[in-house]
Amino acid sequence: MTQPIGSRKQTRAGKQRHLQHLLFRLIPALLLGIVLITPTAQANPTTTYRGTLGDTPVELALTYDSQYGGMSGYWFSDSERLPMALESTPFHPGSGLLINIMDNPTLPAAAVSLQPFAEGAEALQGSLVDLRTGTQQPLQLQRVTRFGGSQREAFEGELLQPVFDRDFYFTVHAARKAGEEIARVDSIRVMSRVTGRRVQEISGQWCMSSVGTRTLTFGHFHDEARMDFQVMGYRVGEADGRVGCTPVQYYLYHREGREYLRHPQLEQFAVDGTLRFSPSGQMEFSKQDFVNYDKRTQRWDYYRVITPERLEYLSSGEERF
16 A cells, blocks of 8 residues: 655655665764764874974874774975875884885885884884885974863864875864863965965864864865865854854865865755765765655756856756665
């Protein structure tokens, strides 16, 4: 027996598929909500260090994953100005740490050796190891900021983002008061890879990533060679005062002005439905109303992002799921 839903009929099996698909779509949002409200959201601390390698200033960030029992992070040298990810590496208390710099994902050329090593230590010493020749350069590092960890710990400092553009790299300024669950970012800085100087500073209120160092999510959102990025907004509820990390904000590079600008149209699309971006600069949009659960199809509208202020509608198409 079928039961009418609006102007359509749906079988019991169809209703079950509908519920399963709806739950499947809701699970990521529910998990994100759990991450944002639980006190352990910042449980994996990231500690940043600065020092010199010969005469060259360097920066090292180490993130401790208590569940995995390992370290990750990034390495940054002022000679190249390329934030390079560190390979996730198991760590055993009381032992040293040898962690690869992933300048080449298949065959790293260098590693940081820290002997001895203690997670969160005030100072670290060791060497930069050339994995091809075995030669080592002495390395001395001092702790700058410890992000995350226990909610009892307050912090404030600059955090490099582990992605770079042809001409830029990016940092965020983050802070958290003791007892707060979610850290707040109040500025995003675009830095020149040529000079190391700031070329743009964007002020606002955003959420710091709850795990690791990546607060900005990068991608090519329009047909432009430069990197674009998105970031989660920081919002305090008027009724209950709780902090929420919504909505997502999109920043696209404006070639004429040589700066990053927000794209309100993309942000509204993200509120209304789901966005996808292709490498060609095409933006694809769908929402719940576009889903046909009986036919297992979903409609997508395709747009081209022309500038940070303009979208051009191209066509629509259906995809099976």
